[in-house]
Amino acid sequence: MRRFTSFLSTVVLLVGICTVPAISAETDAVTPVEEFSRQIDQLKNTFTELGKKIEDSAKSIDGMTDVEKARQEIESLRGIVSELLGPVSDNGAVSQLGAKALKHAREKLRTLEQETRFTREEQQYLVNEWRKLVEETERATDDLAAARGEFVQLLRVLQTREDFIEELMQIRRAAEAAKVIRQLANDIRAASDALKSLIRAIKPPGV
Amino acid sequence: MRPIARRIMGVWLILFGVTACIDNAGYVEIKTFPGFNVPLYLDAVKVGVPFKNGSAVVRQQVGRTTLQLERGGQFLPICDFDVRKNRIVTVKIIVSAFDRTPRCELKK
Numbered sequence: 001m002r003r004f005t006s007f008l009s010t011v012v013l014l015v016g017i018c019t020v021p022a023i024s025a026e027t028d029a030v031t032p033v034e035e036f037s038r039q040i041d042q043l044k045n046t047f048t049e050l051g052k053k054i055e056d057s058a059k060s061i062d063g064m065t066d067v068e069k070a071r072q073e074i075e076s077l078r079g080i081v082s083e084l085l086g087p088v089s090d091n092g093a094v095s096q097l098g099a100k101a102l103k104h105a106r107e108k109l110r111t112l113e114q115e116t117r118f119t120r121e122e123q124q125y126l127v128n129e130w131r132k133l134v135e136e137t138e139r140a141t142d143d144l145a146a147a148r149g150e151f152v153q154l155l156r157v158l159q160t161r162e163d164f165i166e167e168l169m170q171i172r173r174a175a176e177a178a179k180v181i182r183q184l185a186n187d188i189r190a191a192s193d194a195l196k197s198l199i200r201a202i203k204p205p206g207v
Numbered sequence: 208m209r210p211i212a213r214r215i216m217g218v219w220l221i222l223f224g225v226t227a228c229i230d231n232a233g234y235v236e237i238k239t240f241p242g243f244n245v246p247l248y249l250d251a252v253k254v255g256v257p258f259k260n261g262s263a264v265v266r267q268q269v270g271r272t273t274l275q276l277e278r279g280g281q282f283l284p285i286c287d288f289d290v291r292k293n294r295i296v297t298v299k300i301i302v303s304a305f306d307r308t309p310r311c312e313l314k315k
Contacts, residue, residue: 066310075293082234089234090256090263099257145259152236152264152295159294 016077028140033133034099037204039094040140043087046198050080054192062185067165067174070181074162077188080156085151088144095148098141101205105134120125143202150198154191231269234295238262241301245309246277264295274298274311286311 011038057077064070088093109130161184168177235249239261247254249272256263267290275282279295285308288296297314 078293082232085234085264086232086266089266091254092264095256148264152234155234155293155295 022136032097032101032104033137033205033207036082036094036097036137036140038121039087039097040144040202040204043094044199047084047195050084051081051192051195051199054188054195058185058188058192061181061188064181065178067169067181069176070166071162074158074165074184078158078162081155081158083147083150085155088148088151090148095141095144098137098144102134102137102141103129105137109134136203140203140205143198147195147202150191154188154195155184157187157191161187213227231292232266233269233290233292234264235267235272235274235290236262236264236295236297237274238297238299240300240302248275248282249273250275251282276309283308285309286313288313288315 014096054077057073057080061070061073061077064073086092088131089095093150109127112123112126116125118126161180165177170179214313215238236246237254237258239258241261243261245257249267254263254265256265258269269290271287272290273284275284277283285300286298288298288311290296294315299312299314301312302309
């Protein structure tokens with residue numbers, strides 16, 4: 001009896017060892033895409049929250065007559081845009097995860113296209129599903145790249161306007177500086193609208 | 208130093224380092240040209256990101272930064288610039304017809 005129990009436990013152990021890698025291999029294949037999808041969801045929330053702050057900031061800059069206060073507001077706006085740009089910059093966490101997810105999905109698709117274990121219909125079904133995931137992941141990474149472009153542009157506008165205001169103040173041209181500030185408020189509002197539609201359009205893969 | 212004190216100091220250093228990394232960063236936009244495939248480094252860190260349409264935007268620690276090329280296992284500095292907090296600096300790599308060594312054009 002003891003021998004049989006020992007044999008049984010060995011069999012269970014062997015089955016366990018043999019099946020666990022197969023299960024994790026299946027999980028691993030889809031995990032980077034799922035993780036990327038989850039990160040995009042979180043990022044959309046952050047974008048929306050910070051987008052509201054940008055809008056509020058544009059409103060408050062518009063009514064400002066104190067140039068120094070306006071400059072402080074622009075500086076804090078740069079901080080917000082920088083925060084938005086961080087994860088989607090090319091070495092940012094979400095961008096890198098996107099690249100990893102895309103590589104993984106493409107590899108999986110290539111492997112499945114050469115697969116001979118399944119019937120033609122089964123193989124075709126799996127290939128179609130992975131092809132869809134690859135396309136959706138590509139689209140999501142393109143959307144993030146577009147968002148990155150918008151953030152870069154907004155950051156550049158903010159810093160050049162801030163520098164111009166600084167120069168104007170050095171030659172005591174407060175009225176001109178106030179005009180630049182009002183124009184900047186309009187530019188920020190336009191950028192904020194463009195960002196809103198960009199953020200709405202971003203769709204996580206597999207959803 | 209006692210092991211416990213060393214451990215506490217290590218934790219503080221890590222926390223300080225992480226905070227410094229997050230708080231003091233700006234961005235570098237690197238623009239290259241079609242067909243450019245020389246490995247690039249910001250200081251000693253490889254810019255291991257894809258250059259889509261010849262350009263990439265990377266987050267970088269604030270301070271004086273050197274853009275370098277790697278040629279034959281050696282670094283070739285092509286320009287120095289300041290990375291400032293929450294600001295972006297654009298570096299365009301150009302090669303003239305006469306001089307094959309790439310040069311930088313800065314846009315702050």
